[in-house]
Amino acid sequence: MAERLTTDPLPLLRDLIRIDTTNPPGNERACVDYLTARLAHRDELNVKVLARTPDRANLIVRFPGRGVAPPLLLHGHSDVVPVTGQRWQHPPFAAELIDGEVWGRGAVDMKGGLSMMLTALTRLHESGQRPAGDVVLAVVADEEHGSINGARWLTAEHPELFSGIRYGIGEEGGAGLDLAGLRIHPVVVAEKRACWYRATVRGPGGHASRLSPPGMAAGQLGTLLTRLSGARLPRHLGPAARRMLTDVAQALPEHLATAVRALRDDPTDAPPAGLPQAAALQLDSVLRHTVNPTVIRAGDKINVLPGEASAELDGRILPGEHSREEFEAEIRALIGPDAELDLLVEGLAVRQDRIAEPMFGGFYDLLTELTSKADPGAVPLPMVTPAATDAGFFAGLGIRCYGWLPMNLPAGAEHRTLLHTADERIPVEALEFGTSLLTELLRDYR
Ligand SMILES: [Zn+2]
Missing domain, CATH: 3.30.70.360 (Alpha-Beta Plaits)
Incomplete structure (x- = not known):
């Protein structure tokens, strides 16, 4: 296992997949312990571990910005759904690297996303750059089972951790659209x-x-x-x-x-x-x-x-x-x-009147511009997803949340549909693509 987080998301993702956080029971503490041990030397970060029940820890990392923009939220869950009754071609917790893809439960949903977020922060740190506003990274427990120990509890009991945040980035919830060979980059807006x-x-x-x-x-x-x-x-x-x-x-x-x-x-x-x-x-x-x-x-x-x-x-x-x-x-x-x-x-009804920002406009445009620049042949699309994620809890605090974990997948690729089923996997290239776009977002965010 890595001694500290590096600028490569691949070893991090493989380690995270090997930490079994199947929910129930979750046991996300193991994941949080792994991460805090590798963040500890970065004393400029404000690192908090909060748990409603001891084994179900949440990690909040605050990366200081220049204070010229409101803080930005990155949120991701560390638990995964069970694999019982599924027939996997490769073991779900071994994180095998096969033909350029990492196989395993959580490869996309969403230890892949977490690895992109954490590595983007590491890259920013290594480059010596500071984002316009603080970046608040929330690694939360229990998303797959009601969020009782995760985002639901954190936003109810510790809303001060998220005060002043205007925008949030989280998972896509498997948003995709298989139509006419369109290669899309979903941005979940609702x-x-x-x-x-x-x-x-x-x-x-x-x-x-x-x-x-x-x-x-x-x-x-x-x-x-x-x-x-x-x-x-x-x-x-x-x-x-x-x-x-x-x-x-x-x-x-x-x-x-x-x-x-x-x-x-x-x-x-x-x-x-x-x-x-x-x-x-x-x-x-x-x-x-x-x-x-x-x-x-x-x-x-x-x-x-x-x-x-x-x-x-x-x-x-x-x-x-x-x-x-x-x-x-x-x-x-x-x-x-x-x-x-x-x-x-x-599910929680998000009170739209608490969200000051429109869903389209400046920040949305920034997400689609970054995507188009990185992958000119593909189409960024605003999506409404039928799947509910933790975004609803953060939106309840007035944060405008987007599902945006960009992956450069070929048209018709099944990776987004493999969430919660057998053979979940992510191409290493897609992991790198998402990491570099998230890094650019942290740099370009105003
Ligand atoms: Zn998920």
Whole structure:
């Protein structure tokens, strides 16, 4: 293992992958200990370790700037999702280097991102340059399991650590778009939030050996599932989605551009036509809340009519001023009044009025300019992601957060889709690309 952090993100990433921080249980302390040992000699850094529970440590590093701009936040999580039940071609915690790619859980999500951020800070330090404002790096625990020990707790209990910060950079949440060979650089400008329910229907039970009475639970559940299947809830076109569709259209050949503009502008909200299915579903999903049945339960004995049947619903609410009540009313309109709806999880609603800065403009332009300069053939795109990250907690403090971990991946590369699945890996070249762009951001940030 390295004695101190170097200007090469590769050894750092390989060490981080080998520290198993599968959450649950997390054990992010091991990762924080590794990093603090290698930061300790930099006495000019303000280093804090904070933990709600001892094994779940968070690390906050403050790199002093010149004080001519507000502090900038870099946030990344050190935990990873489990690998149980997955068939990996190479062991997930060995960080093997194969054909120019580092394999392992967290290679992209997001020990790769953390390595880029930490190395960018090291490069800045070695160059003797100071950023315009302080850079606050938050290495947080527990992102993959509700952030109870990480960003949720830190922002609630220690908001002073983040005071005065205007912009934040975090992960992309796997934002990507596979369309017409476009090589894209996503900049996530807004996130949907989760709103999960259990829908339960009840009906007469009884012996399953005779004709079933009307209203049996399994039948009612079938009706409910049919209504939800492929349903498009009402359209709410927000500013981030509008800009995303506009920029996507601009980058596409004319026949596809027309289809994307139609999706953006059609007042009748007709289903998207003329686009490949995966892209159509993705773009259509940023125009509306979504809800999908996932876990289905009814009965546990073959000769007994179940008196109760349920479906867990993965709901996602658009960014912006949309309440849970509005979302629930839309689901009700679809499924009718009979099912009981129990709220299981609701993601934090970001109060847009607390964020002073518009999502587009100066800082956003800086991110896209840096990307375009480094990779002229690719297209930077503003994205709304259906995945919720820790950005929501920092945005709750009034910080304008962006998902931006630039990687120069070929068009159609599967790396962004391998998060949370087997064979997660990152090309060394992409790791270097992201590191050098983050270093430039720290230098150019005003
Ligand atoms: Zn992540």
